[in-house]
Amino acid sequence: MGGDTLQLSLNTINNTLIVEFIGELDHHSSEMAKHMIDEWYYGKQIKNIIFGLSKLEFMDSSGVGLIVARYKICCENGGKVLLVNNNPQIERILQMTGILKIMDEYSSISDAMNNIIKE
Amino acid sequence: MGDNNYMKLEFLSKSQNESFARVVVAAFAAQLDPTIEEISDIKTAVSEAVTNAIIHGYENRLGTIVLEATIEDRKIVVTIKDMGKGIEDLKMAMEPFYTSKPELERSGMGFTVMETFMDELEVKSELGKGTVVKMVKEFNSLTTGE
Numbered sequence: 001m002g003g004d005t006l007q008l009s010l011n012t013i014n015n016t017l018i019v020e021f022i023g024e025l026d027h028h029s030s031e032m033a034k035h036m037i038d039e040w041y042y043g044k045q046i047k048n049i050i051f052g053l054s055k056l057e058f059m060d061s062s063g064v065g066l067i068v069a070r071y072k073i074c075c076e077n078g079g080k081v082l083l084v085n086n087n088p089q090i091e092r093i094l095q096m097t098g099i100l101k102i103m104d105e106y107s108s109i110s111d112a113m114n115n116i117i118k119e
Numbered sequence: 120m121g122d123n124n125y126m127k128l129e130f131l132s133k134s135q136n137e138s139f140a141r142v143v144v145a146a147f148a149a150q151l152d153p154t155i156e157e158i159s160d161i162k163t164a165v166s167e168a169v170t171n172a173i174i175h176g177y178e179n180r181l182g183t184i185v186l187e188a189t190i191e192d193r194k195i196v197v198t199i200k201d202m203g204k205g206i207e208d209l210k211m212a213m214e215p216f217y218t219s220k221p222e223l224e225r226s227g228m229g230f231t232v233m234e235t236f237m238d239e240l241e242v243k244s245e246l247g248k249g250t251v252v253k254m255v256k257e258f259n260s261l262t263t264g265e
Contacts, residue, residue: 026137058138089159
């Protein structure tokens with residue numbers, strides 16, 4: 001569809017799905033993103049998800065809703081969700097919604113990946 | 120500066136208009152020379168209010184959303200109005216983490232985000248008539264060297 005404000009990059013390493021968001025994550029763009037993430041998650045026997053948020057220019061509580069819902073799914077499968085962010089604007093919404101109290105945050109995807117491998 | 124200003128915009132309750140609405144308000148607020156953080160706050164708050172109107176006010180049916188913004192000195196007043204179904208229990212709707220539509224994976228943080236990122240928030244709603252969200256943000260004074 002034209003005029004999309006969000007691009008998604010999806011990759012898997014072993015049983016971890018790495019989702020990188022580029023652009024704007026709001027109610028509109030999160031609907032498309034949810035479907036793609038879930039297709040990969042269930043289609044490829046994934047356990048953990050790393051969400052890369054550093055390249056987002058905008059995120060509101062719809063993005064938080066997307067992450068929290070995937071967090072619940074991963075917990076039920078014995079996996080975990082890790083956040084990667086070094087963008088101060090995105091940090092504000094992460095902090096105010098309390099999401100960082102339940103998920104760990106890393107400054108790079110390789111740091112987050114190392115944490116998963118260590119286990 | 121110090122000139123007052125006013126704008127009004129009407130658009131359909133389509134989700135692709137969420138980004139349109141917040142960009143319009145950010146562009147209008149630009150005349151107050153806001154900081155990056157202030158612009159980000161106001162965009163997020165507008166996005167939350169418009170999303171609420173689309174998902175809850177109109178329940179994804181098509182309707183009109185009216186967005187108005189007024190600049191009064193260093194203050195911006197934004198109102199977002201829908202003529203949708205209205206909110207039955209406003210107090211409950213404004214509780215953090217409350218959502219009337221858990222199946223949609225909503226975080227229930229919309230009003231909390233508006234309250235936190237803006238200086239004032241006022242919500243008026245009438246069942247069957249619609250909802251008006253009024254938000255005020257005071258921008259930092261230019262003279263403080265911000």
